[in-house]
Each structure stands twice: as C-alpha cells, then as structure tokens.
Amino acid sequence: MDKVTQERIGSLHPLVRNEVTQIISEIDKELTGRAKVRITQALRTFEEQNNLYAQGRTKKGLKVTNAKGGQSIHNYGFAVDIALIIDGKTASWNMNTDWDDDGLADWMECVAIFKKYGWNWGGDWKSFKDGSHFEKEFLKTPTGKLKINNWRELIQIKQDQAGYIIF
Template identity: 65%
Template sequence: MDSITLQRIEKLHPSVRDEVKKIIAECDEALTGRAKVRITQGLRTFDEQNELYAQGRTKPGKKVTNAKGGQSIHNYGFAVDICLSIDGKTANWGTTKDWDNDKVADWYECVKIFARHGWDWGGNWKTFKDLPHFEKKNSNNKPYNWRELLQNKKDSSGYVIL
C-alpha cells in the first residue's frame, strides 16, 4: 500500500479506516501483476464537493458529480475512489485489463473484494455510473443516506457520530 493511499485512509471516518486498509491489502494481494490499488479520493470537504459540483455547470469541464456539498458520502468519510497504479507510476481507470494474467480483470477482482466487505460499487448504480467509487453500507446493508448523516451530531474531530 503506497503512502498516498495510507494518508487518504487516515482521513476517512475512524470507523472504516482499518477495514479500508484490510480491503486495499486484500486487493493488492490478489493483484499479482503490475497493478496495485491507489485511493484517489477519500474524505472530501463540503467546499471541495461544491467545487466538483460546479464543474460542467458554472465552471469548465464535464460533469463529474450530481452531489452538492453535504450530499456525497465522501463528505462523511464513508467513500473512496480508486485507480490502479501500474508499476507505481501510471494511474489507470480501465476496468478490463488483466495485468496479472489470471483471466479476471484486475478492476473486477477489487470490486468483488469491496463487495465481500459490504461496500457498494458506483458501477452498479442505475443512472450515474461511477466506476472508481466505493461506499460503505450501513448496518442494515443499505447505502448511507446523506440526509440522515447531515443531521447527525459530530465528534470533537468533526466526524459524524453513528
């Protein structure tokens, strides 16, 4: 696991940090070729979310999110976006390449590992597919509801109390 991924994990909600470390370690162990997992996004502030939301709307670029600040599970530290880091040098978001030649696309090896740990994959969403995105499901095995999280009290570090 690279240092950038570890830094991003340390900013996630405290309740998922160890689990995410375990998931990434399992992915890296399963990927025996040139690819390893890098977290490209974890916790995102409301301001950072609003900047992304403006993209393709009031700022140049293509739309990358339908969520305003407070409406993304990233804003609460329960979501990560990943890429495959090839030879520790090149970021790759392709879902079909089998870098370790085991007849299973590396991306889908990771999708299965996240799912085993109770994480929802944005690639399964019906309308706005978000292939790099994974988010933790709640104790009822459903995605967290941002409206509920927005109302929750926060601890002294600013994380929502579940």
Template identity: 45%
Template structure:
C-alpha cells in the same frame, strides 16, 4: 515489483479522516487486491463541503466533464464514509482508470476483481448503480441517508462492530466505536480495541493546531506545531 508497504504508502494521504470502519475496509481492500496481484491506490477519501461543490460545478459552471451528481453535503465522501480507487501501475507512480485492464494476466478484469473484493468487505460499489455509474466509488452508508448524516446521525456501535467483524473475518470481539472530543466538542470518531484507542491522526493534530505530513521513505507521520 512494489512491496505491499510501498503500495499502502501511496494511499496514506487519503485515509486520515475516514470513519474508522472505512479506514479498516480500505486497508483490507488494498491488502486483498495486492494478494491478487492488483496494486490499487485510494484517490479520494474525506471531502469537505467546499470540495464537493467544486466537483459538482465541473461540467456545469466550470470546464470539464461531469463527475458527480452530488452537491456539497449530499455525498458520503463528506462524512468519511466513501472512498474512490484506481489501479496503480508497475512504475509505482502512474494510476489507471482502465476498467478492462488485466495487469495480473488471469483473464479477468482487475477492476472487477477489486470491486468484488470490496463488496465482500461490505462496501457498496458505484459500478452497480443503475443511473449515474461511478466505477471508482465505494461507500458504506450504514443505512443512513446523507440528510440524516447532515443532521448529526451516526452509525450505531453495533453497526460498527458488525462491519468490523466482516472486514476482519471474525465474529464478536471487543472493538468499540468511540467519540474523540476536544474541550467537549467532537473532532473525529475513533476505535477502542483491546484497551488501545485508534483515531485518525490528521483530525486530532489539526484540531490541536498542528500540521501533518507523511514521509513515505521512512514511513513516518510528522506533526509540526508552530
């Protein structure tokens, strides 16, 4: 059986550029799902505008099935506020999008159980959409439209605090969303918790011209600056 750390390592590459609240929510979802005997993997996180446009073209001007109705800039993925997930099979290598699978043999569909846990954490689930259902998709919009996000709007400090309180199962606390800047230009959002600053390492490293790799075996993040 895969350990929780092994399961977490499968998603590490997609978590680095997420908004801190989404990072906390995704980590909590992996842990809660694992506790139910359902290993999951995050298959998508932050997407660039170009990557979104490439997905939008699939099934339209490029081969494949239509997988999204959102053009670049019109998806919450483009702002680090959405993730996609899939079920991780026992071999630790294969993923499944079988929404009826009952891998933990509790007579309930694993996919539905994961979605319910996600909603408890404050995620909105694409499987609840009335038109184009996206069963892999989870997002937190903080009441902001993608147009507002494109214009530079951000979740408020109070919204971030409330979301983290829900994820952590607490009320109050000293967590604060912060801006991380390089020479006065924001490069990512971070979290200040009890005097310690947390920020996505990939965003910070790439802004400084370093490459980031992750060694799952040793659980080591490597920064290389040429």
C-alpha cells in the same frame, strides 16, 4: 499499500479505517502483476464537493457529480474512489485489463473484494455510473447495525470535534 493510500485511509471515518486497510491489503495480495490499487479520493470537504459540483455547470469541464457539499457520502468519510497504478507510475481506470494474467480483470477483482466487505460500487448504479467509487452502506455499531441510505441521514447526526459523525 502506498503512502498516498495510507494517508487517504487516515482521513476516513474512524469506524471504517481498519476495514478499508484490510480491503486494500487483500487487493494488494490478489493483484500480483503490474497494477496496484490506490485510493484517489476519500474524505472530501463540503467546499471540495461544491467545487466538483460546479464542474460542467459554472466551471469548465465535464460533470463529475450530482452531489453538492453535504450531499456526498465522501463528505462524511464513508466513501473512496480508486485507480490502478500501473508499473508504479501511471494511473488507470481501465476496468477490463488483466495486468496479472490470472484470467480476471484487475479492476473487477477490486470490486469483488470491496463487495465482499459490504461496500456498494458506483459501477452498479442505474444512472450516473461511477466505476471508481465505493461507499459503505452498513456500519456495525455498539447497538447493532445502522443502515445509512444517504447523506440526508448523515447530515442530521452529531459530529465530534474532528468533524466525524458520532453514532
């Protein structure tokens, strides 16, 4: 696991940090060729989210999100975006290449591991597909399971001093 990925995991909500570390470690073991996984986005501030939302609307560029600040699971530390780093230097979002020649596309190996841990993949969305995005829907809490369906539920929950929501 590279330093960038470790730093981004550190920004995630404390409830998912260990699990994401485990997921990335498992992916690293599976991808034995030229590709390694990197987290490209994790926790995102409301301001960062608003800047992304402005792309393709009030700023130049393609639309990359339909979520304003507070409306993305990234804003609460329960989502990551990934890329594959090829030969330690080139980022790739190619979902079809089998860099380790094991008969499976490396990207889809990542997807399978995230799904095994209960993470939803943006590539499965019916509209505005986001193949690099993964988000945690179910969280184990001391009182059982809490299902987080969307940002509307998260925005109403109290936050600690660091800004993370408290369950």
